Amino acid sequence: xxxxxxxxxxxxxxxxxxxxxxxxxxxxxxxxxxxxxxxxxxxxxxxxxxxxxxxxxxxxxxxxxxxxxxxxxxxxxxxxxxxxxxxxxxxxxxxxxxxxxx
Amino acid sequence: xxxxxxxxxxxxxxxxxxxxxxxxxxxxxxxxxxxxxxxxxxxxxxxxxxxxxxxxxxxxxxxxxxxxxxxxxxxxxxxxxxxxxxxxxxxxxxxxxxxxxxxxxxxxxxxxxxxxxxxxxxxxxxxxxxxxxxxxxxxxxxxxxxxxxxxxxxxxxxxxxxxxxxxxxxxxxxxxxxxxxxxxxxxxxxxxxxxxxxxxxxxxxxxxxxxxxxxxxxxxxxxxxxxxxxxxxxxxxxxxxxxxxxxxxxxxxxxxxxxxxxxxxxxxxxxxxxxxxxxxxxxxxxxxxxxxxxxxxxxxxxxxxxxxxxxxxxxxxxxxxxxxxxxxxxxxxxxxxxxxxxxxxxxxxxxxxxxxxxxxxxxxxxxxxxxxxxxxxxxxxxxxxxxxxxxxxxxxxxxxxxxxxxxxxxxxxxxxxxxxxxxxxxxxxxxxxxxxxxxxxxxxxxxxxxxxxxxxxxxxxxxxxxxxxxxxxxxxxxxxxxxxxxxxxxxxxxxxxxxxx
Numbered sequence: 001x002x003x004x005x006x007x008x009x010x011x012x013x014x015x016x017x018x019x020x021x022x023x024x025x026x027x028x029x030x031x032x033x034x035x036x037x038x039x040x041x042x043x044x045x046x047x048x049x050x051x052x053x054x055x056x057x058x059x060x061x062x063x064x065x066x067x068x069x070x071x072x073x074x075x076x077x078x079x080x081x082x083x084x085x086x087x088x089x090x091x092x093x094x095x096x097x098x099x100x101x102x
Numbered sequence: 103x104x105x106x107x108x109x110x111x112x113x114x115x116x117x118x119x120x121x122x123x124x125x126x127x128x129x130x131x132x133x134x135x136x137x138x139x140x141x142x143x144x145x146x147x148x149x150x151x152x153x154x155x156x157x158x159x160x161x162x163x164x165x166x167x168x169x170x171x172x173x174x175x176x177x178x179x180x181x182x183x184x185x186x187x188x189x190x191x192x193x194x195x196x197x198x199x200x201x202x203x204x205x206x207x208x209x210x211x212x213x214x215x216x217x218x219x220x221x222x223x224x225x226x227x228x229x230x231x232x233x234x235x236x237x238x239x240x241x242x243x244x245x246x247x248x249x250x251x252x253x254x255x256x257x258x259x260x261x262x263x264x265x266x267x268x269x270x271x272x273x274x275x276x277x278x279x280x281x282x283x284x285x286x287x288x289x290x291x292x293x294x295x296x297x298x299x300x301x302x303x304x305x306x307x308x309x310x311x312x313x314x315x316x317x318x319x320x321x322x323x324x325x326x327x328x329x330x331x332x333x334x335x336x337x338x339x340x341x342x343x344x345x346x347x348x349x350x351x352x353x354x355x356x357x358x359x360x361x362x363x364x365x366x367x368x369x370x371x372x373x374x375x376x377x378x379x380x381x382x383x384x385x386x387x388x389x390x391x392x393x394x395x396x397x398x399x400x401x402x403x404x405x406x407x408x409x410x411x412x413x414x415x416x417x418x419x420x421x422x423x424x425x426x427x428x429x430x431x432x433x434x435x436x437x438x439x440x441x442x443x444x445x446x447x448x449x450x451x452x453x454x455x456x457x458x459x460x461x462x463x464x465x466x467x468x469x470x471x472x473x474x475x476x477x478x479x480x481x482x483x484x485x486x487x488x489x490x491x492x493x494x495x496x497x498x499x500x501x502x503x504x505x506x507x508x509x510x511x512x513x514x515x516x517x518x519x520x521x522x523x524x525x526x527x528x529x530x531x532x533x534x535x536x537x538x539x540x541x542x543x544x545x546x547x548x549x550x551x552x553x554x555x556x557x558x559x560x561x562x563x564x565x566x567x568x569x570x571x572x573x574x575x576x577x578x579x580x581x582x583x584x585x586x587x588x589x590x591x592x593x594x595x596x597x598x599x600x601x602x603x
Binding site: 014015017018019021022023024025026030033034037038040041042044045047048049051053056057058059060061062063065068070078082083085086087088089095097098099100 | 204205206208209300301302315341344345347410412413415416417419420427431434435436437438439440441443444445446447448449450451452453455456459461464465467468469471472475482484485486487488489490491492494526527530541542543544568
């Protein structure tokens, strides 16, 4: 992120690319707004470059716990009706979605 | 029972528990009083986004009936307000978002189940920034919650509804969630107590995830003792949350009730970076007054350094948004929530998410997706995680020199509605004193310090090492006793003087 390139005009292209990855439709107005916002925020977070993090381990969880296991015992979960109770579209006990495979 | 005061009956959780146990008040009376206060003040404050009037009254009557038959459940009939991102079976859980406006939880969060089993009654759903992303409750699809001390100002966020309801007497106590200060900052802005437990102390099962490595559920209450009471119900290992810690839960109430009347032998650290530029003089003065009081009570006050504080906001907003971009992928219009129908499934996802999410949520998803995407992962996300390690080590070093840290909660008191909402970076920078505790996984509490020159509450933050909530609550209780008792917010005093209810 040292490269100024990131903060040039092709940030707008990056916003479009990232919005596609995030599955959010963007209008041209959105692109303009988010390019401004993202540019400013990235410029701010770039100050992390001032720090020497050579040899520093990343922290994913502040209080790490590893290999948490539980017994593989069957227990009641949500019923099918409950699981479908918020579905935008359901039929025959199934979620209905647009056709995916021709 | 007077109908003109904002709260009929006991105003604190401690008092309510005692009054119910002694049968001085029934749960029905207590809930009725709260519903009246809500009816009167919620149109002004917008703290609740859904009120369970009938259901809460039915549960209160049932609790009263159970109490008459000798049911020993300790919290029987105690009304609690719940932030609208924590699931309660059968109730809405909108997260302040269009995308979940019609959602009803088919199950209880573990904290809700624990409260239910203890006998609590759920009064309603409290306003929040959309998916807890914000510091002012202005990003809520339901409109901003307002500050009971000045309705033109924010209640703080993201748990602004919880703080406003507790402060204005529309809730005896409430649950919030804290990812970067979302319990502590609104508590400070509204003049109540807000506790962020250590990461893993309280189960996150049934909390709609924002940033999973930072999120914690905690209480917003009228006193430190009330926070201890509530935490003792919430805390503990839960098989449904593999990050909840399998360690004993101390007796928090005993820690408070057996608190000494001094702080001799207690080392209180003042991190010099928290008293640097940008903090309002009134806030600084309020914290300095508290420092003088802890010294008077015998504490050793030591200056310490948390040298990476300045980088916490940058690290936080990269890590939190990266995690959010993954967590919010589930809102795709398939299994629940809004669907904007299309023939093409990808277009359906894109349209649903474009319409369902508000601007701040989209901004954070875009930033987080960017920080995780190919070519930027090492430069942004990984680097932020390494800086997180440096921040964690700062605290480890500081806690070798002191037992607790005493700091401001936020650089300012409550700001005006609309003042920061169009300037995301300025909004983010206000979180500077609260995000470090989340990054480090430690526990922290906000308690009222007094009022500033405009009559707005100022908060004090105490921070303690992970899992040291008992120590934190004890010292917070001792410090609380030294603070002037806040008057009622102007709303409430207007009411008790005021016009007929």
